[in-house]
Amino acid sequence: MxxxxxxxxxxxxxxxxxxxxxxxxxxxxxxxxxxxxxxxxxxxxxxxxxxxxxxxxxxxxxxxxxxxxPRQAKWWASVMMLMSAIVMLFTPAPFWVKVFTNVTMLTVAMWLWLRPEPMTVLCKEMNSHAD
Structure with missing residues (x-):
């Protein structure tokens, strides 16, 4: 099961x-x-x-x-969330739904940009192996 x-x-x-x-x-x-x-x-x-x-x-x-x-994924996700947030503002959804949805997308975008990028991790690994 x-x-x-x-x-x-x-x-x-x-x-x-x-x-x-x-x-x-x-x-x-x-x-x-x-x-x-x-x-x-x-x-x-x-x-x-x-x-x-x-x-x-x-x-x-x-x-x-x-x-x-990857940085490209961060950019695409951020642009798509921004476009979705703008569209959301023009929908007939209740105000609290618009606020909740847009705040959620903003929170996700901030979290996403705080994630490391593959090259950053690779550079750190190479530096740690050089020590």
């Missing part, structure tokens, strides 16, 4: 990542990170496939090993 739960979660996250690959404003990498996390809990073959994926594998491995986020 546990395996079924983790595999279902993996499939949900992979589908959401696929949607994010074609739908502006929807993330891809975040859902792939979540899919890899869930796969590591109960679907080793899918975990290996995600980590060895030609396009996303390196990013997922860097996230898992060092918690890094």
């Amino acid at each position: 546990k395996t079924l739960f983790w595999r279902t979660l993996v499939l949900i996250f992979v589908v959401l990542a696929g949607i994010g690959a074609v739908l502006p404003g929807m993330p891809t990498t975040v859902f792939l990170i979540l899919a890899a996390w869930a796969a590591s809990k109960g679907w080793p073959q899918m975990d290996a496939w995600l980590l060895n994926h030609p396009k996303y594998g390196a990013t997922l491995r860097q996230w898992r090993e060092h918690g890094t986020v």
Whole structure:
């Protein structure tokens, strides 16, 4: 039953990542990170496939090993969140929904920019090996 739960979660996250690959404003990498996390809990073959994926594998491995986020991903995520926040302001949603959504996106953006970038981690590792 546990395996079924983790595999279902993996499939949900992979589908959401696929949607994010074609739908502006929807993330891809975040859902792939979540899919890899869930796969590591109960679907080793899918975990290996995600980590060895030609396009996303390196990013997922860097996230898992060092918690890094590439600068380009930070920029894309930030721009998409900003565009989503602006669109949100013009929707008929209640004011508190607009505030909550935009504050949440701002918080995520700040957290994202505080994450190290792959080259920063690589430089630190090279310096530590040189000592």
